[in-house]
Amino acid sequence: MSEKNFNSISKFEVPQEWLDSVLSIPSTEKSNPPVVLFKFNKILAAVASFVLVVSLSVFLFFMMNDDAVPPVANTESTASLNGTLDATNEKEPTKAGETSNSDETQSTQSSAFETVFPTDKSEETALESQKPTKKPADSKPSNSTKPNETQKPSKPPSTQPDPTEASEPTDEDPWTPSNPTDPIEPIEPTEKPWEPIEPWEPIEPTATPTVKPTVNNYNVYVHVGFNESLLTSNKKVYCKVVDSSGRLVGDTNLYSSEHLASYSIISNTRVYAKYYPYQHNLIKKADTYSFYFYNSKGEIVARSLNHYLEP
């Protein structure tokens, strides 16, 4: 090695531009490194994950608690809320001077609530304002121009309006008398002005549903593969029926036609084996049966257990 050298490398002629570029390094101003967020990527990832989890939790919390909010249309819950509100009002201590204003106080307190959950009382008030024919005698005050029935006999019959005139349609308000001194007999409502909205209740089944399968149309399906060529192939599939005690039902020859099952296709790719146990009158007593599907080699390809069948 003493005769050899690496002069081409050790005495490599460095281009002048290399030196110039290196010597110009101090002249370039040393700028402050920018604040890069990826230096704190772990902290950012942790914070982002926390925010994501919290927002998802809050979202799921409110989404799952939709049932807790009473629906406005549900009169039962509204009634219960009103009852709660009334009970709350009843519990409030009342002074002697406030007794006369208790209704106004309650109505004032519940007005905000009624704007959200209109009570029956408010509905009635609204309906009365729109449909004056409902119970006019009860709803009208005593000093109004519409007399109640107790005042009716005291009025002279001559002051009552002519029935022939009353039968004619007029544009005047029937409640506004032509003469303020003349009482007007209230018109009895001919039909029920409005139907109360019945509270919605879930229809409860009157009888428990029968879980027993339809006897005459009970096929046992098991998934045996995805290859549709099974439908056209000569590979046969058999089914043996075993009752709850483990005894074989039917012919002891497991490859007889009595045990022969058929292929069926339910979805696009899934191939099922189908067996109809009532075809050969195998079900002779009510019991829990299990179905074992096997091929011509005796290998179990599928099974379906615990079918309660009745003859």
Added chain:
Amino acid sequence: MADVLYAGLEFEQVVQKYFQTIASVCVMHIQNHADAQDCFQNTFLKLYQKSPDFNDENHLKAWLIRVAINECNNCRRTYNRTVPLSQVENNAINFPTDDESDISWALVKLDPKYRDVVYLKYCEQYNSNEIAKIIGKNPNTVRTLLKRGIEKLKSIYGGDDV
């Protein structure tokens, strides 16, 4: 930054004193003008940016060589896979083969793990312990690498006494 001294030397003095060594290391590792220049620049750029404390000039030189080797390794690892072959051929550094005593062409064909040891031993005249400190390996490992590297180098340039 003009006041910063590197083992008692200013930046320009460091460049003037060690540019040949660093350029040789870069050329030995990367036989491409552009990439070798990048590594050459990055080595001194890191010196300028990091401004580490050096005990003496030997420490400074060893640090520069170490950084240059690392830069070359990084450059090989990242750029060589994406540079088209035509560009490599245009910028390739060719070492003369007419001089039989100059076996630089054989050194660049040597495995990189032997190349550094052989270069530092026979070009920079470092001993095994100093080489071990520079490349961060055990001195005995360095001696083994040196011995095997020489054998491989002989087999490359066709020495009969392998």
